[in-house]
Amino acid sequence: MKIIVCVKQVPDTSEVRIDPKTNTLIREGVPSIINPDDMNAIEAALAMKDANPGSEVTLVCMGPPQADVALREGLAMGCDKAILITDRVFGGSDTWATSNIIASALVEMEYDVIFCGRQAIDGDTAQVGPQIAECLDLPQVSYVADIKQNGDTLTVQRNLEDGYQIIEVKMPCLLTCIKELNEPRYPSMGGIMDAYQQEVEHWTNEKLQIDASLIGLKSSPTKVNRTFTPPAKEPGILVPDADVEEIAKVYKDLKSKHYL
Amino acid sequence: MNTKLNIHELVPIDVNDYKDVWVLAEQRAGVIMPNVLELLNEGRKLADDLEVDLVAVIAGGSVKSQSETLIHHGADKVIVIESPLLEEYTTDAYTKVLYDAILKYKPEIILIGATAIGRDLGPRLASRLNTGLTADCTKLEIDKEKRQIRQTRPAFGGNLMATIITPDNRPQMSTVRPGVFLKALEKPERTGEVIMEKPELKASDIRTTVKQVVKHTKKIVDLPSAQIIVSGGRGLGNAEGFKLIEEFAEVAGGVVGASRAAVDSGWISQDHQVGQTGTSVRPTIYFACGISGAIQHLAGMQESDCIVAINKNADAPIMRIADYAVVGDLYKLIPMFIEEFKKDPDNKNN
Numbered sequence: 021m022k023i024i025v026c027v028k029q030v031p032d033t034s035e036v037r038i039d040p041k042t043n044t045l046i047r048e049g050v051p052s053i054i055n056p057d058d059m060n061a062i063e064a065a066l067a068m069k070d071a072n073p074g075s076e077v078t079l080v081c082m083g084p085p086q087a088d089v090a091l092r093e094g095l096a097m098g099c100d101k102a103i104l105i106t107d108r109v110f111g112g113s114d115t116w117a118t119s120n121i122i123a124s125a126l127v128e129m130e131y132d133v134i135f136c137g138r139q140a141i142d143g144d145t146a147q148v149g150p151q152i153a154e155c156l157d158l159p160q161v162s163y164v165a166d167i168k169q170n171g172d173t174l175t176v177q178r179n180l181e182d183g184y185q186i187i188e189v190k191m192p193c194l195l196t197c198i199k200e201l202n203e204p205r206y207p208s209m210g211g212i213m214d215a216y217q218q219e220v221e222h223w224t225n226e227k228l229q230i231d232a233s234l235i236g237l238k239s240s241p242t243k244v245n246r247t248f249t250p251p252a253k254e255p256g257i258l259v260p261d262a263d264v265e266e267i268a269k270v271y272k273d274l275k276s277k278h279y280l
Numbered sequence: 281m282n283t284k285l286n287i288h289e290l291v292p293i294d295v296n297d298y299k300d301v302w303v304l305a306e307q308r309a310g311v312i313m314p315n316v317l318e319l320l321n322e323g324r325k326l327a328d329d330l331e332v333d334l335v336a337v338i339a340g341g342s343v344k345s346q347s348e349t350l351i352h353h354g355a356d357k358v359i360v361i362e363s364p365l366l367e368e369y370t371t372d373a374y375t376k377v378l379y380d381a382i383l384k385y386k387p388e389i390i391l392i393g394a395t396a397i398g399r400d401l402g403p404r405l406a407s408r409l410n411t412g413l414t415a416d417c418t419k420l421e422i423d424k425e426k427r428q429i430r431q432t433r434p435a436f437g438g439n440l441m442a443t444i445i446t447p448d449n450r451p452q453m454s455t456v457r458p459g460v461f462l463k464a465l466e467k468p469e470r471t472g473e474v475i476m477e478k479p480e481l482k483a484s485d486i487r488t489t490v491k492q493v494v495k496h497t498k499k500i501v502d503l504p505s506a507q508i509i510v511s512g513g514r515g516l517g518n519a520e521g522f523k524l525i526e527e528f529a530e531v532a533g534g535v536v537g538a539s540r541a542a543v544d545s546g547w548i549s550q551d552h553q554v555g556q557t558g559t560s561v562r563p564t565i566y567f568a569c570g571i572s573g574a575i576q577h578l579a580g581m582q583e584s585d586c587i588v589a590i591n592k593n594a595d596a597p598i599m600r601i602a603d604y605a606v607v608g609d610l611y612k613l614i615p616m617f618i619e620e621f622k623k624d625p626d627n628k629n630n
Contacts, residue, residue: 033437159487241412
């Protein structure tokens with residue numbers, strides 16, 4: 021089988037802090053990681069490879085050259101090939117343009133199944149997976165929490181807020197994975213050593229030849245009009261060294277203001 | 281253009297050809313989801329600002345009966361798309377019938393709930409329409425002169441707010457998380473028009489088969505509509521700590537929430553998670569117990585009317601946004617709060 025995993029390198033948003041004086045983001049020292057849901061996508065791909073000996077797993081990532089690091093981590097986990105789609109002309113792409121670009125690369129490749137993470141923690145949109153599926157005219161299942169394979173048919177569990185659906189889909193197809201699907205494996209020592217010997221292919225637009233109307237900041241339908249840090253709130257009531265009496269006072273206060 | 285890709289030809293559009301605000305009314309088993317009422321409330325304001333109609337669009341097996349509720353909650357028109365092939369949600373069928381309806385009626389704005397289904401359908405639809413989709417908006421405003429919707433959303437795990445516009449493409453599409461906007465009030469005197477659409481849909485258009493739909497039998501953690509939420513975080517120290525949180529929530533008549541740290545530690549299931557990657561909430565009162573206030577948590581609860589934070593660290597970020605920052609050992613303080621609730625004769629939960 022030919023298996024593709026789309027991954028994104030993201031800043032670890034749980035490590036981001038706000039400077040309380042300037043109310044701006046402190047970006048320094050924030051580590052870059054493979055997007056968490058994408059780790060589950062990698063594990064799903066590797067599990068499928070394990071079950072289908074002779075399969076090949078290819079990692080695909082769009083990002084700046086330093087995203088190589090994320091791809092090497094995926095190689096160390098056991099993926100076979102890694103492709104970084106990277107070009108300045110792709111910069112500033114929104115989800116529509118990003119999926120056009122990734123799909124333009126995937127359409128040049130062979131695949132039975134494409135795995136994506138549900139969403140990336142920096143944008144939280146959950147849009148690129150389904151939009152790649154649309155560009156490739158593939159059936160999709162998102163929020164995948166379980167996968168069973170029977171020949172060229174996959175039976176997957178798609179989680180909903182109040183339950184789940186069991187869905188059958190024939191390959192080729194695209195699945196977006198959630199945390200509940202699996203526990204990502206750790207890279208082996210040998211895998212880490214090997215990963216640094218392997219080549220990460222860089223695909224630029226010279227290779228892909230995507231029309232300018234489909235890519236980049238200028239062609240993206242959505243534009244960022246303004247960004248700002250959420251305004252700081254008025255300070256509330258501080259209750260230091262709280263005791264029974266203080267709590268009784270807070271309770272009374274909450275009642276008198278009709279919060280309780 | 282890469283002809284191998286399934287992308288419709290890009291044709292310049294005249295934004296003036298598009299009008300009306302649409303709300304996609306998601307239903308499960310023929311009944312609209314509660315968040316549709318929130319979309320109608322917000323959509324009504326946008327439609328009034330633009331002086332156009334608010335149209336609710338509902339697709340399903342047999343869903344016409346929902347029209348009255350949609351009209352009573354603000355819709356001027358309801359477009360009903362019925363087919364036995366729409367009985368269960370499938371990406372292919374729903375994308376096709378809604379795409380066809382959008383081409384026919386040309387709405388300028390479409391609001392979609394950021395539910396598991398809305399987030400499956402929205403991107404696919406936006407891609408097919410070659411237009412923009414802004415996810416998880418928390419504020420929507422109209423720039424009337426340009427007939428643009430200004431969509432504000434958290435980014436970077438809630439560290440940053442971004443206002444997004446879709447200047448040259450139509451429709452302008454947004455998803456909105458459940459619980460972010462208030463629900464529309466019911467006005468039984470409201471009347472509206474119901475339009476029945478006959479979709480062109482064949483079984484062969486649908487490439488996935490829904491074999492089974494399972495509803496959780498356990499009680500749903502209804503965070504979005506909770507008026508009182510009692511949340512626990514890493515400061516609890518262990519899974520046992522949630523027993524105290526549960527006791528607190530029970531006596532307060534509230535729902536148990538949790539921070540990502542507590543969920544990631546395996547102390548409580550993910551359906552309790554409040555925050556940017558969990559559920560967004562805006563209760564009347566939010567008790568944050570042992571939650572330091574990672575920005576991604578704050579992004580999902582800072583709209584609460586009143587925040588009471590109980591934390592041993594007076595400098596924790598949660599204390600800066602709390603209305604009451606109670607400093608101390610939560611294992612001593614929570615029982616004191618529980619005691620207050622218990623001895624309150626007005627408390628219905630005793």
